[in-house]
Amino acid sequence: MTATPHETAKASRTAGIPFLLKTAFINAVIALVLFSLMIGIRTEAGSDGQLTYWTRFGDLASIVAAVFGGSIVIELLRQWIGPTGAEKLVPPAVQSGMSFIGRYLAPALLVFTLLVPVIFYNQRYILDLAILVLTYVMLGWGLNVVVGLAGLLDLGYVAFYAVGAYSYALLATNFGWSFWVCLPLAGILAAFWGVLLGFPVLRLRGDYLAIVTLAFGEIIRLVIINWQDLTGGPNGVSGIPRPTFFGIPLDNSDDGLAAKLRIEYSPTHRIVFLFYLILALALLTNWVTIRLRRLPIGRAWEALREDEVACRALGINTTTTKLTAFATGAMFGGFAGAFFATRQGFISPESFTFQESALVLAIVVLGGMGSQLGVALAALAMIGGFELFRSLETYRMLVFGMAMVLIMIWRPRGLIGHRAPTVYLTKAQAISSDLVKEGHG
Amino acid sequence: MDYFAQQLINGLVLGSIYGLIAIGYTMVYGIVGMINFAHGDIFMIGGFIALITFLILISLGLTAIPVILLVVLLVSMAITALYGWTIERIAYRPLRHSFRLAPMLSAIGMSFVLTNYSQVAQGARVKPIPPLITGGYTLHESVDGFVIRLSNVQILVVVTTIVLLGIFTWLVSRTRLGRDMRACEQDQTMAALLGVDVDRTISMTFVIGAALAAVAGLMYLLYYGLVDFFMGFVAGIKAFTAAVLGGIGSLPGAMLGGLAIGLIETFWSAYFSVEYKDVAAFSILIVVLIFMPTGLLGRPEVEKV
Numbered sequence A: 001m002t003a004t005p006h007e008t009a010k011a012s013r014t015a016g017i018p019f020l021l022k023t024a025f026i027n028a029v030i031a032l033v034l035f036s037l038m039i040g041i042r043t044e045a046g047s048d049g050q051l052t053y054w055t056r057f058g059d060l061a062s063i064v065a066a067v068f069g070g071s072i073v074i075e076l077l078r079q080w081i082g083p084t085g086a087e088k089l090v091p092p093a094v095q096s097g098m099s100f101i102g103r104y105l106a107p108a109l110l111v112f113t114l115l116v117p118v119i120f121y122n123q124r125y126i127l128d129l130a131i132l133v134l135t136y137v138m139l140g141w142g143l144n145v146v147v148g149l150a151g152l153l154d155l156g157y158v159a160f161y162a163v164g165a166y167s168y169a170l171l172a173t174n175f176g177w178s179f180w181v182c183l184p185l186a187g188i189l190a191a192f193w194g195v196l197l198g199f200p201v202l203r204l205r206g207d208y209l210a211i212v213t214l215a216f217g218e219i220i221r222l223v224i225i226n227w228q229d230l231t232g233g234p235n236g237v238s239g240i241p242r243p244t245f246f247g248i249p250l251d252n253s254d255d256g257l258a259a260k261l262r263i264e265y266s267p268t269h270r271i272v273f274l275f276y277l278i279l280a281l282a283l284l285t286n287w288v289t290i291r292l293r294r295l296p297i298g299r300a301w302e303a304l305r306e307d308e309v310a311c312r313a314l315g316i317n318t319t320t321t322k323l324t325a326f327a328t329g330a331m332f333g334g335f336a337g338a339f340f341a342t343r344q345g346f347i348s349p350e351s352f353t354f355q356e357s358a359l360v361l362a363i364v365v366l367g368g369m370g371s372q373l374g375v376a377l378a379a380l381a382m383i384g385g386f387e388l389f390r391s392l393e394t395y396r397m398l399v400f401g402m403a404m405v406l407i408m409i410w411r412p413r414g415l416i417g418h419r420a421p422t423v424y425l426t427k428a429q430a431i432s433s434d435l436v437k438e439g440h441g
Numbered sequence B: 001m002d003y004f005a006q007q008l009i010n011g012l013v014l015g016s017i018y019g020l021i022a023i024g025y026t027m028v029y030g031i032v033g034m035i036n037f038a039h040g041d042i043f044m045i046g047g048f049i050a051l052i053t054f055l056i057l058i059s060l061g062l063t064a065i066p067v068i069l070l071v072v073l074l075v076s077m078a079i080t081a082l083y084g085w086t087i088e089r090i091a092y093r094p095l096r097h098s099f100r101l102a103p104m105l106s107a108i109g110m111s112f113v114l115t116n117y118s119q120v121a122q123g124a125r126v127k128p129i130p131p132l133i134t135g136g137y138t139l140h141e142s143v144d145g146f147v148i149r150l151s152n153v154q155i156l157v158v159v160t161t162i163v164l165l166g167i168f169t170w171l172v173s174r175t176r177l178g179r180d181m182r183a184c185e186q187d188q189t190m191a192a193l194l195g196v197d198v199d200r201t202i203s204m205t206f207v208i209g210a211a212l213a214a215v216a217g218l219m220y221l222l223y224y225g226l227v228d229f230f231m232g233f234v235a236g237i238k239a240f241t242a243a244v245l246g247g248i249g250s251l252p253g254a255m256l257g258g259l260a261i262g263l264i265e266t267f268w269s270a271y272f273s274v275e276y277k278d279v280a281a282f283s284i285l286i287v288v289l290i291f292m293p294t295g296l297l298g299r300p301e302v303e304k305v
Helices: A005-015 A017-038 A057-081 A092-119 A124-149 A158-175 A179-201 A206-226 A268-294 A296-306 A308-313 A318-344 A354-366 A372-388 A393-410 B002-032 B039-059 B065-095 B102-122 B152-174 B176-186 B188-193 B198-224 B231-246 B251-271 B277-291
Strands: A041-045 A051-055 B136-141 B147-151
Touching: A017 A057, A017 B039, A017 B065, A017 B102, A041 B039, A041 B102, A051 B039, A092 A124, A092 A268, A092 A372, A124 A268, A124 A296, A124 A318, A124 A354, A124 A372, A158 A179, A158 A206, A158 A318, A158 A354, A179 A206, A179 A318, A179 B277, A206 A354, A206 B231, A206 B277, A268 A296, A268 A318, A268 A372, A296 A308, A296 A318, A308 A318, A354 A372, A354 A393, A354 B102, A372 A393, A393 B065, A393 B102, B002 B039, B002 B136, B002 B147, B002 B152, B002 B176, B002 B198, B002 B231, B002 B251, B039 B065, B039 B102, B039 B198, B039 B231, B065 B102, B065 B198, B102 B231, B136 B152, B147 B152, B152 B176, B152 B198, B152 B251, B176 B188, B176 B198, B188 B198, B231 B251, B231 B277, B251 B277
Parallel strands: none
Antiparallel strands: A041 A051, B136 B147
């Protein structure tokens, strides 16, 4: 088992069934040792605090059998598909078909999204899910500025989401300010925190940066939990006002929007309004990002991602470049947070754990780091996938973790793994991202 | 003064545990250049395996505490080491030549897998054990009745850490494996050309790191008397902080950083507030990285173009 995967594949093509059985047997033995105590024995604290245990050898046996069978299947698949890593030739017809789909996929998706409340007007569940997906699309696009464009790995993005959510919640509940006043404020406050985090991390390289941002996210969460006078601690903030249609409430009252328009009131109006609100916010994020990419600052971000040393040599001020990336990304996170607070009506620190950061980061990476369309599709796939596993509450994060590992092994570059350069000489040519070296951000 | 001395003892014991975990981070970072995000969860798995082995041994009727401790130590080290080995094979080795962020993200995924695996396998509730090692010594008793105590568990934790560190230092500096590890740390291609099995050396690094984390898990279990499925996350970040504080890649640095973090956390809880002790540890990480990006004993990194 010390052979490299390459050698294993080579040997398996010549060795056949005995090798297959041997590999599967070894894997099964490893699985038996790994799971013997953790699965085979179940411990639980009894009512008197005394720890008891019982055995689950049936479960253990079935897992070991599954590993045995699974490794035979994987080995067969590996032989059948052939060595991985070889460049697969795509026929030109398929390639042009793909590029055709690629060109019209984004507009088609946008039109479909605009029509979602019309098509699914009576299906509250789908509308709620769509709002959730759009929230993550927006978060993904916001984080994409930091990770995808500027190449700075941020593991604490949820901190800015939390700052935005708490800004709106506290301003609205304490001072009664309206959503439309608080929304820009939430964005500005989050951007301020982004700059505050940005300052210390300017000198750090990729991995260190990741850990510092993670620590920052945890600090924000711990402060929210412990500063009970301000934030309500673990109990959160409740009774956050619902958004109004620029001052006109969306409720059943006499001066509500429904009464003013002389139509019959329905609770769905508010959901549809929230849907278009988050869609507008997400599209704003997208539009700003696309425009910024064409400005010197956006080009500086991408240059920074590719090579920081070269950037400095060319006279780009890396300090301001990094700070603007952090601030821009954080601002969109803040907007999304304010939206989250007004939609839920209740927020607590539990919504802002590291898992959220990891989920948004997974969306950006799965989307191909820098591709706007890819991020949107990845958010749809991730949140949709989460919904499919909703019934398996405890297994959900297990599956999510496995999916993250498998995606990294299978397609480390994400779904849409090429980048169209923003600056080109004669013809824009998409570069496979395998050729793009990551910077030292 | 007595209060201070007591906190000093507590901090050193906690620091030893962090130091043992931090060695795993620093070794892997030194050789592979990645943050093994799942290492904190390996520590948690080690604690769980120790707990289950304890239960089995006690229900088998064993009463000799030294025998129980030795068996538990060996079993949890062996099984946890196998976890480390398997994780490296499944999640990190295929990504060794992939782009920079891939192993890090894969490690985050693996951390989720391990956390939720033990939640699914062993339940979400905290698992307490009755104290196995009791007793201790009273070092000093002041006039107002404050007692400085040094419990036997604390002695055990510190002694085990020192012994393991001795073995480990010998392993790295005197054996063939240690030489291979240092060679891989400097230049993997050159090491491979000179006949070092790089894959095997990296695997062994993960195995040793996981085994030390298992010891830390056992010590945590003995010291605090409980394990739960979520303890790996915070302990992992703090141990990583320790590794960075000591200078990542440096083994004595990891231990030193561990002790520093343990002391800071204990004193912060003792003199300021318990609620903000994690905030203090994380803030230290940020401050250290601003002013001393290479840590206490780290080598300054040379940027080559």
